[in-house]
Amino acid sequence: MNLLEVGGLTKRFGANAAVDGLSFAISQGRCMALLGPNGAGKTTTLKMLSGLLEPSSGTIRFIGEARADIRESIGYLPQYPSFFNWMSGKEFLEFTAKLARIPAKEAASRAKELLERVGLKDAAKRKISGYSGGMKQRLGLAQAVIHRPKLLILDEPVSALDPQGRREVMELLKEMKRETTILFSTHILHDAEEISDDVMIMDRGHIVVEGDLQQLMRDHGKPQIRIKVGNADPAWVQGLRDRPFVREFEFALGLITLQVTNLHEARESLFREFVDQGLEIEGFEMGQTTLEDLFMKAVQA
Amino acid sequence: MSTWLLLFRKEMLESTRNYKWIWIPLVFLLLGISNPVTTYFMPQILESSGVAADLVPVPTSVEIMAKSLSQYGTLGLLILALSFMGIVAAERQSGSAIMVLVKPVSHRSYILAKWSGMTVLTLAAVGLGQLGTWYYTNILFESVPFRLVWTSLLVYALWLLFINTITLFLSCLMKSVGGIAFISLGVAAVLAILTQVLDHTMKWSPSRLTGAASQILLSGQGGGDMWLAIALTIAFIAALLAGSVTASRRMWTKS
Ligand SMILES: Nc1ncnc2c1ncn2[C@@H]1O[C@H](COP(=O)(O)OP(=O)(O)O)[C@@H](O)[C@H]1O
Ligand SMILES: [Mg+2]
Numbered sequence: 001m002n003l004l005e006v007g008g009l010t011k012r013f014g015a016n017a018a019v020d021g022l023s024f025a026i027s028q029g030r031c032m033a034l035l036g037p038n039g040a041g042k043t044t045t046l047k048m049l050s051g052l053l054e055p056s057s058g059t060i061r062f063i064g065e066a067r068a069d070i071r072e073s074i075g076y077l078p079q080y081p082s083f084f085n086w087m088s089g090k091e092f093l094e095f096t097a098k099l100a101r102i103p104a105k106e107a108a109s110r111a112k113e114l115l116e117r118v119g120l121k122d123a124a125k126r127k128i129s130g131y132s133g134g135m136k137q138r139l140g141l142a143q144a145v146i147h148r149p150k151l152l153i154l155d156e157p158v159s160a161l162d163p164q165g166r167r168e169v170m171e172l173l174k175e176m177k178r179e180t181t182i183l184f185s186t187h188i189l190h191d192a193e194e195i196s197d198d199v200m201i202m203d204r205g206h207i208v209v210e211g212d213l214q215q216l217m218r219d220h221g222k223p224q225i226r227i228k229v230g231n232a233d234p235a236w237v238q239g240l241r242d243r244p245f246v247r248e249f250e251f252a253l254g255l256i257t258l259q260v261t262n263l264h265e266a267r268e269s270l271f272r273e274f275v276d277q278g279l280e281i282e283g284f285e286m287g288q289t290t291l292e293d294l295f296m297k298a299v300q301a
Numbered sequence: 302m303s304t305w306l307l308l309f310r311k312e313m314l315e316s317t318r319n320y321k322w323i324w325i326p327l328v329f330l331l332l333g334i335s336n337p338v339t340t341y342f343m344p345q346i347l348e349s350s351g352v353a354a355d356l357v358p359v360p361t362s363v364e365i366m367a368k369s370l371s372q373y374g375t376l377g378l379l380i381l382a383l384s385f386m387g388i389v390a391a392e393r394q395s396g397s398a399i400m401v402l403v404k405p406v407s408h409r410s411y412i413l414a415k416w417s418g419m420t421v422l423t424l425a426a427v428g429l430g431q432l433g434t435w436y437y438t439n440i441l442f443e444s445v446p447f448r449l450v451w452t453s454l455l456v457y458a459l460w461l462l463f464i465n466t467i468t469l470f471l472s473c474l475m476k477s478v479g480g481i482a483f484i485s486l487g488v489a490a491v492l493a494i495l496t497q498v499l500d501h502t503m504k505w506s507p508s509r510l511t512g513a514a515s516q517i518l519l520s521g522q523g524g525g526d527m528w529l530a531i532a533l534t535i536a537f538i539a540a541l542l543a544g545s546v547t548a549s550r551r552m553w554t555k556s
Contacts, residue, residue, distance in 0.1 A: 013556070086319060095307070101304075
């Protein structure tokens with residue numbers, strides 16, 4: 001069942017269309033990654049969905065959402081979250097909980113529960129100004145889910161973090177994924193592959209590819225072989241492009257990448273050649289083209 | 302708890318934590334006290350510098366209190382404009398306002414809470430300052446009836462609140478906080494000058510309130526046009542508040 005349906009969503013800044021005719025849907029309970037290079041229009045899209053920015057045209061429809069103010073059903077974490085640094089983490093969470101119309105008593109217990117969950121229990125009474133980047137991001141995550149939103153919108157939740165902070169936030173997202181529908185943006189593919197069910201790739205305000213991640217990988221995933229050879233004869237390497245099972249050939253930094261028609265056939269044939277020619281194979285890897293190839297292709301097209 | 306009240310309490314807590322609740326009233330108190338005290342010691346100061354003290358007329362108690370009010374309109378106003386210039390602009394610039402506005406909060410509650418916060422702090426500051434003036438005036442000179450003190454104070458404070466509201470409005474519209482303070486003070490100065498020059502055509506001017514407040518102290522009456530100026534100033538404040546709400550909403554949703 002769809003939770004959110006977006007049609008023809010457009011935002012113009014002057015003559016520039018930052019988001020240009022976006023139409024898509026988010027299904028209940030899914031985790032969708034909004035992928036795209038910087039300037040693709042991700043932040044603009046998410047701001048419109050969360051009610052912070054008014055679309056120039058287009059519709060945003062929450063299905064089965066009778067509430068007058070959609071912000072009650074949405075949790076939002078901005079790309080560069082900024083807090084009231086003079087508050088403590090606990091004060092801030094209680095404040096945002098009450099803003100989300102949670103009664104005072106429940107707000108306090110909810111804040112306590114979330115501080116513990118995002119690992120800020122010991123820092124709860126400290127001023128936010130003393131928090132590290134990772135701690136702030138986790139606090140941002142906590143304020144976004146404090147009112148148990150139906151849709152959690154996160155703008156580049158891990159992009160600015162160091163590996164340790166990134167790990168912590170990713171683990172939290174995996175947990176939250178079980179409880180609510182998530183839409184998060186990123187320009188890092190690996191993040192999308194790690195936790196999302198659906199992906200939507202954006203470029204220059206348009207959707208390039210959209211759909212179920214597994215399905216997309218299957219549809220766009222082509223059998224691929226990578227070979228690293230120590231003593232490769234250049235003539236042999238270049239000759240590989242003419243093999244009947246090779247569809248695309250690439251050779252860079254001693255690494256041969258072949259997109260093939262049939263993995264088994266290609267492997268048999270190649271192994272025979274390795275033996276016959278006495279090649280020193282340092283690496284041999286069979287697999288599928290990844291989302292990265294799809295991403296690069298989509299964005300360059 | 303209503304959203305407005307929640308945001309108002311946040312404003313109060315914030316201005317306590319950043320010590321605005323200490324130093325703004327303190328500045329007004331110093332302005333207020335220094336006036337009767339320096340007036341009291343003026344003859345000695347003059348004598349010690351060789352001027353015959355009886356050449357300078359000794360002001361009356363009510364004149365001293367009226368002078369204090371006018372000091373709030375210069376130095377006091379400067380302090381207020383500088384403290385409140387970023388009240389909306391700074392939160393928008395830093396992005397912390399997003400944390401409020403992504404929750405179900407109306408721009409009206411948001412702006413009204415800001416205004417209420419400014420108003421309470423300003424009233425407390427001028428109130429304290431004028432109480433200080435009154436106390437020392439009563440001790441050092443003849444005593445002044447309290448009725449004159451608080452009525453003149455309210456009339457004068459309305460002028461300060463008017464300029465505060467202009468600061469708030471500009472803070473919703475503009476990015477440069479320096480520019481916000483500069484324009485607010487500019488409006489106050491230009492209005493004051495125009496009102497003096499075009500005495501007959503500017504009967505509605507909010508800056509007439511400053512004269513009316515002095516009149517209350519000096520003669521017990523604010524003058525015939527006072528109520529017109531009061532009514533129009535309140536109307537201007539209401540209009541500026543409505544404008545601030547619209548400006549704040551537009552600033553967020555359009556760009
Ligand atoms: N407030 C704004 N005014 C003018 N242009 C903007 C504004 N916000 C974003 N843009 C432009 O819109 C495009 C998309 O920006 P953004 O949504 O931030 O992309 P992303 O988040 O994918 O990096 C960019 O070219 C950016 O310069
Ligand atoms: Mg962005």
